[in-house]
Amino acid sequence: MQVEVKRENEYVPNLAVLKNRTDMTELETLFEFEFKDKDLQDHFSYKPGQFIQLSMFGIGEAPFSISSTPTRPGTIELGIRRAGDVTEAIHRLEPGDVVGLRGPYGNGFPLEKIKGKDILIVAGGIGLVPLRSAINYIIDEREDFGHMTLFYGACLPEERIFVDELENDWPSAPEVDVLQTVDECHETWMGNVGVVTTLFDKYEVDSENTVALICGPPVMYRFVVKELLDLDFRRDEIYMSLERRMKCGVGKCAHCQVGHKLVCKDGPVFTYFEVQRLQEAI
Amino acid sequence: MQNYVIKKEDLNKLVERALDDYDVYAPVQKKSIHVYDQISDPASMDLNYGQTMTSAKKLFNPPVENMMTFDFDKKEIKDRLEDTIPENPSLIVGLHACDINGLLFLDRVYGGEYDDLYYQKRREKTTIIGLNCLESCESGFCRSVNTHIVFEGYDLFLTPIEDERYYVNVGSPKGDRLITLAPDLFEEATEDDVDAFRKSLQKKHESLPVEFHLDNLMETLDMAWDDPIWEEIGEDCMNCGSCALVCPTCYCFDVVDEVGLDLKESTRKRKWDTCLYYDFALVAGNHNFREEPEARLKYRFYHKMRGAVHDQGIIACTGCGRCIDACPAGISFLDVLAQLQKNWASAPTIEGGN
């Protein structure tokens, strides 16, 4: 259930403490935060695919997809790549340090709507961050969904994130297939080599009763969507999460406008049907 | 509905009395231009103005404002909402219909699903005396975008009528309160006054031109994405952002944290931003969704005339003409729209309109 926690001033974040950090790659770390306020700890809920605004005091605020699942409440996990001022500062945090969080914002993946369907997930690189929330949600609510297949592509084996779940937890969950590929590799890599779309040759996807959730770098979308359309996926059953510069997260600053929609309020998850109608979207 | 009349000279007396309770803002002449400025003497206001150079948006959404402060030692956030809102209520005198429509647009942006209290609180504390334009200003095209009329968003609305008087429409309880502040200055409108009011409206309708049709603009813009005009004006545009800064409905903002000199606290500020600036749509990895100047200028048109309709139900242009006056490259918002309609006409265009 989505409980709304009303704040007086929407822009003022709530304080949260870093509980844990797990380095995943050279650039990406998983951070686990807990709200200071006990009430918020208990009542804060969100949908997979929604995002949060994180404040590093004195440096700035930036949007991050929530990578944990609401089915495992208590803390919020964010998988963050070092990219600039705010993210560098986040990477310097130690357990016990305090940040600000506000949200959740955005629409999230339409998990209610796709109940009972088979699900194909295509993730590229750090695009797995929001999708991990959906994957673990589906695993936790297993009987509500059909078969789940994950295609994951990264540039190099050591650039993969959530490796433990990719290798162990997810493949061993019921009704889940996981296929990975890397663009380039060393001798130690025994798996697939090639961009994520090459996995479509290796695994038979039945588009009947299947929806696709995709997230990755902008270049990935066009190629993946082409594969999906060739397999007869319906344009409104291909869901993609878009990324834009954001300042407010609540539809006021216009930074995230794409065509005639706002990524923060109308998205970040759009169907391919919608995306096609948005100028400059992909 | 009770309407009133007030003598033009008595409006100054009203303002004089209001100065005790309100911070009063009015159009003031500065060299060859007019701006909204705070006044302490009614004599300094000049209601006989065409258009102010900048809009009244700055009184509701200032160019820079403090949102909150972070105390690094105590690890506390202090909401600065209350101290960013002026202590006294404000009174704006002489706001034209286009600008009141601009505020009605901002009301939508800053309301809706999420409240923007910085704007809303200022808006609540402001009383507006609107002023009807009976003649067109130099660059404005309000009638083409239906903003020459306004039915809400003001507290009192003045229409000049014969014998140096104003006909007064009351738009809100705040307007009523102004009238009780000076009941001796207002007279109830008689039938003759209503007649005079009607004559003024007639004069207005005769003098304000229609320069293009709004009705097929959405279709036009949907077809015109690849029109060569974007490249043409894109070459002239310097991406200086002046058009957006003077615009009453451009609301984009940036948010920055500034650390105090004592390094003990930082302040989160929001500042006006514009989509014309290079880094507006820049994301990590240096990917810019609108890399070329042309793409950013085109986006301004599409956001205001197309995106806003999706988002807020109305276009984000009041036809005030300020962007036309402000543009150093001589780009006219009106001419571009009119030209696009000519190129993509699905409905008759206005003869002689350019």
Ligand SMILES: Cc1cc2nc3c(=O)[nH]c(=O)nc-3n(C[C@H](O)[C@H](O)[C@H](O)COP(=O)(O)OP(=O)(O)OC[C@H]3O[C@@H](n4cnc5c(N)ncnc54)[C@H](O)[C@@H]3O)c2cc1C
């Ligand atoms: C909905 C959403 C979800 C997201 N989820 C995640 C997530 O789960 N994990 C994650 O890691 N990221 C995520 N992001 C991206 C994340 O928000 C950005 O990486 C972050 O905002 C970068 O902030 P920063 O301060 O670290 O970088 P900035 O300092 O803002 O800079 C980022 C990059 O932009 C360039 N840049 C910035 N300003 C300028 C300028 N003025 N001129 C030239 N170049 C400039 C720089 O090259 C820099 O590398 C998400 C974004 C969105 C919109």
Ligand code: SF4
């Ligand atoms: S004022 Fe003119 S030159 Fe400046 S950004 Fe706007 S259109 Fe371009």
Ligand code: SF4
């Ligand atoms: S776009 Fe130009 S004419 Fe329209 S409201 Fe803004 S400044 Fe006025």
Ligand code: FES
């Ligand atoms: S982030 Fe401000 S409008 Fe979307």
